[in-house]
Amino acid sequence: MFKVRITDAEQDITCSDSQTLLDAALRQGTRIPYACKGGGCGMCKIAIEAGEFERGASSKEVLPDEERRMNYTLACKTYPRSDMMVRIQIG
Numbered sequence: 001m002f003k004v005r006i007t008d009a010e011q012d013i014t015c016s017d018s019q020t021l022l023d024a025a026l027r028q029g030t031r032i033p034y035a036c037k038g039g040g041c042g043m044c045k046i047a048i049e050a051g052e053f054e055r056g057a058s059s060k061e062v063l064p065d066e067e068r069r070m071n072y073t074l075a076c077k078t079y080p081r082s083d084m085m086v087r088i089q090i091g
């Protein structure tokens with residue numbers, strides 16, 4: 001179980017390595033916008049500020065390479081691999 005600090009919400013959640021950041025956040029009362037939960041809409045896009053993670057497959061239309069390099073990710077397709085710090089508001 002990893003600790004994930006949501007910096008702009010000033011909340012800490014826990015997330016297992018088999019749980020997405022979105023599911024963990026929603027279960028623990030942190031609001032992240034979402035619609036599809038399948039990597040297709042882009043509404044759950046967040047910024048990784050620190051930590052290791054693994055991304056599931058998602059469309060490059062929704063998360064282009066440039067945004068991947070900027071450490072943006074889709075919360076519904078991201079699994080922690082260490083304690084992390086993330087930001088919900090991007091841009």
Ligand code: FES
Pocket residue numbers: 033034035036037038039040041042043044045062074075076077
């Ligand atoms: S909820 Fe649609 S991409 Fe994550």
